Amino acid sequence: MIGKYALKRLLVAIPSLLIATVIVFSLSRLIPGDVVVLMMEENQYAQDLEEMRAKLGLDRPIHVQYLDWMSRLVRGDFGQSLYTGRPVLQELLRRLPISLELGAVAVAFAILVGTPIGVVSAVRQDSLRDYGARSAAILGLSMPGFWLGTLVVVLPAIYFGWSPSIEFTGFERDPWRHVTQFLVPGCLLGIASAASIMRLTRTQLLEVLRMDFVRTAWSKGLAERRIVLKHCLKNALIPVVTVLGIQIAQILSGTVIFESIFGLPGMGRFLFDAITERDYPVIQAINVVVVTTVVAVNLLVDLAYAYLDPRIRY
Amino acid sequence: MPTAQPFEAVASAHRPVARRRAGLARRALGGVWWFCRRKPLGALGAVIILALLVMAGFAEWIAPYAYDEQIPGGRLRPPGREFLLGTDNVSRDIFSRVVYGSRVTVTVSFATVFLSNVLAAVVGITSGYFRGRYDICVQRVVDAWQSFPFLIIILSLLAVLGPGMGNVIVSLSILVAATGSRVIRGATLTVVENPYVEAARAMGGGHLRIMALHILPNVAATIIVLVTIGLGGIILAESALSFLGYGVPPPHPSWGSMLSGSGRTYMYSAPWMAIWPGVAISLVVFAFNMLGDALRDVLDPRIRGTSRHGRDG
Numbered sequence: 001m002i003g004k005y006a007l008k009r010l011l012v013a014i015p016s017l018l019i020a021t022v023i024v025f026s027l028s029r030l031i032p033g034d035v036v037v038l039m040m041e042e043n044q045y046a047q048d049l050e051e052m053r054a055k056l057g058l059d060r061p062i063h064v065q066y067l068d069w070m071s072r073l074v075r076g077d078f079g080q081s082l083y084t085g086r087p088v089l090q091e092l093l094r095r096l097p098i099s100l101e102l103g104a105v106a107v108a109f110a111i112l113v114g115t116p117i118g119v120v121s122a123v124r125q126d127s128l129r130d131y132g133a134r135s136a137a138i139l140g141l142s143m144p145g146f147w148l149g150t151l152v153v154v155l156p157a158i159y160f161g162w163s164p165s166i167e168f169t170g171f172e173r174d175p176w177r178h179v180t181q182f183l184v185p186g187c188l189l190g191i192a193s194a195a196s197i198m199r200l201t202r203t204q205l206l207e208v209l210r211m212d213f214v215r216t217a218w219s220k221g222l223a224e225r226r227i228v229l230k231h232c233l234k235n236a237l238i239p240v241v242t243v244l245g246i247q248i249a250q251i252l253s254g255t256v257i258f259e260s261i262f263g264l265p266g267m268g269r270f271l272f273d274a275i276t277e278r279d280y281p282v283i284q285a286i287n288v289v290v291v292t293t294v295v296a297v298n299l300l301v302d303l304a305y306a307y308l309d310p311r312i313r314y
Numbered sequence: 315m316p317t318a319q320p321f322e323a324v325a326s327a328h329r330p331v332a333r334r335r336a337g338l339a340r341r342a343l344g345g346v347w348w349f350c351r352r353k354p355l356g357a358l359g360a361v362i363i364l365a366l367l368v369m370a371g372f373a374e375w376i377a378p379y380a381y382d383e384q385i386p387g388g389r390l391r392p393p394g395r396e397f398l399l400g401t402d403n404v405s406r407d408i409f410s411r412v413v414y415g416s417r418v419t420v421t422v423s424f425a426t427v428f429l430s431n432v433l434a435a436v437v438g439i440t441s442g443y444f445r446g447r448y449d450i451c452v453q454r455v456v457d458a459w460q461s462f463p464f465l466i467i468i469l470s471l472l473a474v475l476g477p478g479m480g481n482v483i484v485s486l487s488i489l490v491a492a493t494g495s496r497v498i499r500g501a502t503l504t505v506v507e508n509p510y511v512e513a514a515r516a517m518g519g520g521h522l523r524i525m526a527l528h529i530l531p532n533v534a535a536t537i538i539v540l541v542t543i544g545l546g547g548i549i550l551a552e553s554a555l556s557f558l559g560y561g562v563p564p565p566h567p568s569w570g571s572m573l574s575g576s577g578r579t580y581m582y583s584a585p586w587m588a589i590w591p592g593v594a595i596s597l598v599v600f601a602f603n604m605l606g607d608a609l610r611d612v613l614d615p616r617i618r619g620t621s622r623h624g625r626d627g
Contacts, residue, residue: 015454016454016457016458016461017458017461019454019455019457019458020458020461020462023458023459023462023467024470027470027471027474028474030471030474030475031474032474032475032476138600138603138604138607139596139600141546141599141603142546142550142596142597142599142600142603143592143595143596143599144550144553144554144557144570144592144595144596144599145554146553146554146557146558146570146573146574147573147588147591147592147595147596148592150573150578150581150588150592151588151589151592154581154582154585154588155585155588157582158582158583158585249460249461249462249463249464250463250464252463252466253463253464253465253466254465256465256466256469256558257465257554257557257558260558268466271466271469271470272469272558274473275469275470275472275473275560278473280473280474283470283473286466287462287466287467287470290462290463290466291458291461291462294461294462294463295461298461
């Protein structure tokens with residue numbers, strides 16, 4: 001049963017991924033002609049216009065270009081950076097783990113903070129704690145991450161003479177510092193997601209708390225703790241799992257900002273540098289990797305969803 | 315739609331125009347009063363938004379200095395009586411720059427929300443109305459768009475199109491429209507099932523007429539909620555782009571760009587440079603989120619329970 005569902009879900013994901021690659025591919029077609037000239041003159045990516053257009057793959061019919069690009073992608077050839085001349089894949093493999101570590105801290109923070117607060121907020125609906133938590137959540141959704149990041153770097157430096165590290169430490173040089181350097185940016189990155197998860201947990205739990213089986217549980221004389229944590233939370237958390245899939249995309253967006261502020265040489269930083277240098281093959285490759293990650297995570301989340309709740313079928 | 319409404323409309327048609335207008339005004343005021351009492355936080359949000367609009371509209375009168383005016387002897391002065399929010403590293407008054415910066419915020423966010431919702435309404439309504447193969451194709455494209463983390467695809471788009479206000483608005487709109495169209499499609503799917511749609515069709519109404527006159531007014535509440543909730547997110551996105559240097563180009567101040575660039579090294583000695591633009595952004599986004607939540611509770615109980623980044627309606 002689950003196998004059939006997985007297959008169906010996979011078949012839906014493939015066209016989305018294909019359309020996404022078309023979108024990424026079209027990006028390079030949108031480059032205005034004068035920018036191509038600029039790339040040649042300013043960045044010295046080629047000797048003449050002819051060579052520049054050939055490097056961007058603009059010299060052949062569009063469908064041939066797309067099929068060629070796709071077939072190389074499938075074989076793991078992500079092209080070469082115009083700026084460094086090195087294969088993009090090599091650079092990506094070096095940088096991807098850094099972004100994933102940062103993202104993992106953010107997701108962990110979002111779940112560990114968002115869910116319990118959402119539960120308390122729902123169980124004590126309309127209490128002072130509930131109002132406090134809801135206001136904090138809206139505030140968390142309102143504060144721009146780059147501002148929080150800036151404040152966290154600047155303010156402690158002024159008042160305590162200390163600031164979080166903005167220099168990258170490799171794992172092999174100092175494992176402890178390597179791990180701890182992700183804590184501050186990771187938690188900041190997770191704040192908005194924590195707020196979303198808290199709000200969703202709260203509304204979902206409120207709905208479940210009003211269901212018949214919960215009344216039955218109450219009348220059986222079960223303790224509140226057992227009712228909420230064992231009977232309700234399981235049911236309430238199912239949509240939260242789905243939202244987590246959507247949050248992954250938000251968190252990947254945030255890596256661009258936080259890696260810039262905290263000096264982490266991850267994929268977000270790579271993208272930002274590539275954009276400054278007009279390094280289009282790199283921009284395309286990063287987009288493909290990121291979009292594949294998001295589609296894959298959402299696929300896994302949907303499968304987990306069907307596994308957790310046997311009632312749900314596509 | 316309640317059945318009492320047509321009767322009321324007929325009855326009021328016989329009243330003199332002036333009295334009818336006064337009645338309308340009183341009813342509108344009553345509605346506002348009811349909203350303020352039921353949703354005080356939403357009303358607070360509305361007041362902050364009104365203040366933002368006034369600030370953007372009358373920046374010349376409110377700001378004591380021009381946004382690019384370098385005040386002699388006023389470099390890196392802390393907030394105080396002379397300079398309300400202090401001055402920056404090139405002797406410009408930060409309060410004035412925040413006031414002028416609201417123009418970029420208002421222009422980009424309102425233009426984006428307008429453009430994206432027009433796009434979302436066209437895509438969402440046609441998709442929910444025609445259904446079938448067209449719907450499936452459109453929804454797959456929307457799926458693909460939604461898989462892109464917003465900042466990554468917008469930065470990539472701007473890398474191709476070049477920075478500038480117009481390009482920021484267009485690329486933000488396309489992205490916001492994808493999520494919006496999903497919600498509007500959801501609302502359309504339920505509206506289409508109503509008997510009045512069938513009646514309109516039986517009376518020979520064309521597709522365009524049915525969509526414009528019967529479906530659009532009935533999904534309007536959803537659109538209003540989407541607009542208000544969307545505005546907060548758009549302001550955050552615009553400020554993030556400005557922060558990264560891909561927003562509205564200088565010398566025009568925008569709240570995001572005030573936090574980036576050459577000024578960052580001075581923030582260690584002048585923290586007010588780092589604080590106030592961020593406070594402005596947070597306050598305005600907070601206001602839109604509050605108002606959006608309140609409006610959603612009042613206007614559209616259907617999309618209650620979905621998050622700001624939620625997919626379904």
